[in-house]
Amino acid sequence: MAAKQFEPTLASLLDYECPTWFRDAKFGIYIHWGAYSVAERAEWYVRHMYMEGHPDYVHHCKTYGHPSEFGYKDFIPLWKAENWDPDAVVALFKRAGAKYFTPCAIHHDNFDLWNSRHHRWNSANMGPKKDITGLWREATLEQGLRFGVTTHLARSYSWMNTSKGADKSGPRRGVPYDGADPEYRDFYHEPHPDTDRRQPSNAPESWRRQWAARIKDLIDNYHPDHLYFDGAIPFRGQDYGQTGMEILAHLYNDSMAQHDGRQEAVMCIKRGGGTHGVYVDGVATLDMERHRADEILADPWQTDTSIGPWGYRAGAAYRPVQELVHELVDIVSKNGNVLLNVPPKADGSLDGETVARLEGIGDWLAVNGEAIYGTRPWLTHAEGNVRFTRKAGTLYVTALEWPEAGGTLGIRSLAHGEGISPIAEVTLLGGDGTLRWGQDQDMLRLVIPETLPSAHAFSFRVEFATP
Incomplete structure (x- = not known):
């Protein structure tokens, strides 16, 4: 027809x-x-x-x-x-x-x-x-x-x-x-x-x-x-x-x-x-x-x-x-x-x-x-200088500004609690090593690596234990 x-x-x-x-x-x-x-x-x-x-x-x-x-x-x-x-x-x-x-x-x-x-x-x-x-x-x-x-x-x-x-x-x-x-x-x-x-x-x-x-x-x-x-x-x-x-x-x-x-x-x-x-x-x-x-x-x-x-x-x-x-x-x-x-x-x-x-x-x-490509909005678009997107069960966190290398980036929107599942893995896009991170009831903490893979802004892939 x-x-x-x-x-x-x-x-x-x-x-x-x-x-x-x-x-x-x-x-x-x-x-x-x-x-x-x-x-x-x-x-x-x-x-x-x-x-x-x-x-x-x-x-x-x-x-x-x-x-x-x-x-x-x-x-x-x-x-x-x-x-x-x-x-x-x-x-x-x-x-x-x-x-x-x-x-x-x-x-x-x-x-x-x-x-x-x-x-x-x-x-x-x-x-x-x-x-x-x-x-x-x-x-x-x-x-x-x-x-x-x-x-x-x-x-x-x-x-x-x-x-x-x-x-x-x-x-x-x-x-x-x-x-x-x-x-x-x-x-x-x-x-x-x-x-x-x-x-x-x-x-x-x-x-x-x-x-x-x-x-x-x-x-x-x-x-x-x-x-x-x-x-x-x-x-x-x-x-x-x-x-x-x-x-x-x-x-x-x-x-x-x-x-x-x-x-x-x-x-x-x-x-x-x-x-x-x-x-x-x-x-x-x-x-x-x-x-x-x-x-x-x-x-x-x-x-x-x-x-x-x-x-x-x-x-x-x-x-x-x-x-x-x-x-x-x-x-x-x-x-x-x-x-x-x-x-x-x-x-x-x-x-x-x-x-x-x-x-x-x-x-x-x-x-x-x-x-960026193929993503959809998350529950909220931003927290301070961080922006969020999602693709199926994966969340992307893009930071527009950074602490010094070895410092910590804290994201309260990803604290383990009501509506936020435990996080299984966090990966820095383009990164060449294991990223140090931790999630508790206050926030998700990301330890900034010594070497960053790009300029201007930096994106993390966040995988949840329960998508």
């Missing part, structure tokens, strides 16, 4: 269940890469370059010229991706320990990074002249990772509307920016007054239909197992999420067609207080941008975050490996996943600082991944 199809209704979409592969994966990689990377000032440059007085506007005028003469469209021929090697990049992501890769397929800039059927402004037709999403997908599947895409298109209609303005002072006062030119209306959108930096306050039907057609095209051609809207369900206003629900149903049904009737797709949405669309619990998986839950959540969830800026910014400071590892450990202990963004340069290469962080995370996961 054929699997029941999803319908674009709340009643039907509430049948969504987060797939097991996602719950087991825990760690994915994400990228922001596009024509905006040429300017090396991150992805919001596209909006800010048209805002008189903004530092990006000042930089743009000095470096490229006034936006009436050199607009965002003029970056597209400069984006050549000449050093892009998707196979090598995805191999590095696998080396970093990622289990899924979810590149940005379309940002707010309205430039599709695939061979789009509905939009001439795309990477197969212009700029790199490559099906970026298709080549990413091939490389990802070759490495045995799950493939996803993010689409930030919904807010483009209002977000890019700064391109139709003009200076209010100075020698170019009143001269329209290039977005006002009718020749480029299909890129910069039709004239309208909404300049909201979030989703348009009340998107017209023409934009809702175009958005849906392009996202369906993306799903039909690349069959993602992971999709993220960078918002809630489009669109807010009179649509009240109906258009977005069509896409959710389409994604889930496509997934069942690709996986012998199993729904394997993960749809991630943000809450966003209404400005990002319509949020409904239970129809998708919750995403928190650069934020995390304070406690264990019953349902799986995801944090999307970055090593630094989302898009490449020359000279940007990146977060240290230890901070990234601690974030991963904490989020996993609360039933979450981490989708970590790294920003490629315009030419498709990753800078040395990015590579170092990915390799550092990979080194840590190579030793401690048993305490």
